[in-house]
Amino acid sequence: MKEITAAEFDTEVLNGGKVILDFYSTECPPCEALASKFEDLSRMYGNDVRFLKIFRQGNRDLSEKLAVKSSPTLLFFNNGQEVSSRLTGGIKRSDIIRNLDSMIPDERVSEIKSQIKPSVSEFDVIILGAGPGGLTAGLYLCQSKINTVLIDIALPGGHVATTHEVSNYPGFIEPQAGYMLSHSMSEQTKLCGTIYKVAVDITKVDLEKKEVVIDEYETVKAKRIIIATGTTPNLTGAPGEKELKGKGISYCATCDAKYYNDKEVIVIGGGNSAVEESEYITRFVKKLTIVHQFDKLTANKQAQDKVFKNPKISILFENEPRAFIKEGDKIVTEVENVKTKMRQTLVSDGVFIFIGMKPNIELFKDKLALDQWGYIKTDEDMRTSVQGVYAVGDVISKKYRQITTAVADGTIAAMAIAKELD
Numbered sequence: 001m002k003e004i005t006a007a008e009f010d011t012e013v014l015n016g017g018k019v020i021l022d023f024y025s026t027e028c029p030p031c032e033a034l035a036s037k038f039e040d041l042s043r044m045y046g047n048d049v050r051f052l053k054i055f056r057q058g059n060r061d062l063s064e065k066l067a068v069k070s071s072p073t074l075l076f077f078n079n080g081q082e083v084s085s086r087l088t089g090g091i092k093r094s095d096i097i098r099n100l101d102s103m104i105p106d107e108r109v110s111e112i113k114s115q116i117k118p119s120v121s122e123f124d125v126i127i128l129g130a131g132p133g134g135l136t137a138g139l140y141l142c143q144s145k146i147n148t149v150l151i152d153i154a155l156p157g158g159h160v161a162t163t164h165e166v167s168n169y170p171g172f173i174e175p176q177a178g179y180m181l182s183h184s185m186s187e188q189t190k191l192c193g194t195i196y197k198v199a200v201d202i203t204k205v206d207l208e209k210k211e212v213v214i215d216e217y218e219t220v221k222a223k224r225i226i227i228a229t230g231t232t233p234n235l236t237g238a239p240g241e242k243e244l245k246g247k248g249i250s251y252c253a254t255c256d257a258k259y260y261n262d263k264e265v266i267v268i269g270g271g272n273s274a275v276e277e278s279e280y281i282t283r284f285v286k287k288l289t290i291v292h293q294f295d296k297l298t299a300n301k302q303a304q305d306k307v308f309k310n311p312k313i314s315i316l317f318e319n320e321p322r323a324f325i326k327e328g329d330k331i332v333t334e335v336e337n338v339k340t341k342m343r344q345t346l347v348s349d350g351v352f353i354f355i356g357m358k359p360n361i362e363l364f365k366d367k368l369a370l371d372q373w374g375y376i377k378t379d380e381d382m383r384t385s386v387q388g389v390y391a392v393g394d395v396i397s398k399k400y401r402q403i404t405t406a407v408a409d410g411t412i413a414a415m416a417i418a419k420e421l422d
């Protein structure tokens, strides 16, 4: 694996051979989550494909020339030509493997895969998801001397890691950078001795048998499972959104706002996340337009006041996005007035979307009792409908989703499990 600069791009990448190139940034949790997968895969595929990394912030001209609009972005080259689809955002190990496999002969793929040895490990408790809920459960279980493993598809921290500032977590007088708050939570749990398996792909979850298969070849077994997988941002569903994700459309202000210095962006949404993240994005941009479907913002009063006072922010009420189109370096957002049905186009350098969340339950949704919105039903001890399986945090059916409520759920589940296993 090698770090290159823009000056070396022609010789290292375009001069021939097979190359995978990682454009990464600092303060970018998905970039950190990718780093360990990238390193691991370089050990497997390194004889066949050259693994290169390039710092996006330090090589902005090249990033722009290659239309890299999001961190991390993986590009694949064969003999100087870009091949395979680009991968960006929360990149899955299996997607990288799919692209790498397509670049080398089948017999080499079989040889590489035959060198991987399956493994099995056993714990008392598996926690799926290392956000505030999972980390707190891990801390309490560890302090009760219960052998616990935390498994996450990304790095520890959950949503807090990508929230620019948290001002309502008790114990801190000044607002805390979300990244630091989540880092402290994670270090506290890790220091206690909880085992971490993070930035992995979850291949299979068997709630009845209490088994989780990660990265295809590693089976983790336990007596209890806690689901703490949180939520994922909703998509608008407008044409062009999926295609432009990572190419001008972003769902993470802390990851991407810094690339819009002196530029114009649009934020879709009007709730707390949209309004608070807009305030943060204006540290960089010269103009920001919030597009919101209702005639007033739904964020809390304090956040709204800040936005109304911010001269860089204007708001287009009662409009919804209908299409996102790339025109050169710009994104054209077609919006429709929900009352008059009149359409207009807004030209910007980038679009950020914050329109609510959906629960991460794909791997087990058919096995658990859910509420009408798809959130997991629990009892007061956080037990789900499956014996020995608990759920905590934003993924459960409840009224208020905050860091404080997630850590409370994690505490309750851990204490209930500690009592059961005692």
Ligand SMILES: Cc1cc2nc3c(=O)[nH]c(=O)nc-3n(C[C@H](O)[C@H](O)[C@H](O)COP(=O)(O)OP(=O)(O)OC[C@H]3O[C@@H](n4cnc5c(N)ncnc54)[C@H](O)[C@@H]3O)c2cc1C
Residues within 6 Å of the ligand: 128, 129, 130, 131, 132, 133, 134, 151, 152, 153, 154, 155, 156, 157, 158, 159, 160, 162, 163, 165, 166, 167, 168, 169, 202, 228, 229, 230, 231, 273, 277, 360, 363, 392, 393, 394, 395, 401, 402, 403, 404, 406
């Ligand atoms: C933009 C934004 C700003 C916010 N600001 C605040 C604030 O200021 N104050 C506040 O109190 N709350 C705030 N919140 C809400 C707060 O972040 C959440 O309530 C809290 O993070 C929930 O914690 P959690 O552990 O349940 O889930 P999350 O924080 O969502 O963590 C879930 C974890 O599970 C992992 N995961 C997902 N799927 C799987 C899987 N299949 N297997 C294993 N792991 C998986 C994820 O990678 C993640 O690490 C904000 C939320 C957002 C989106």
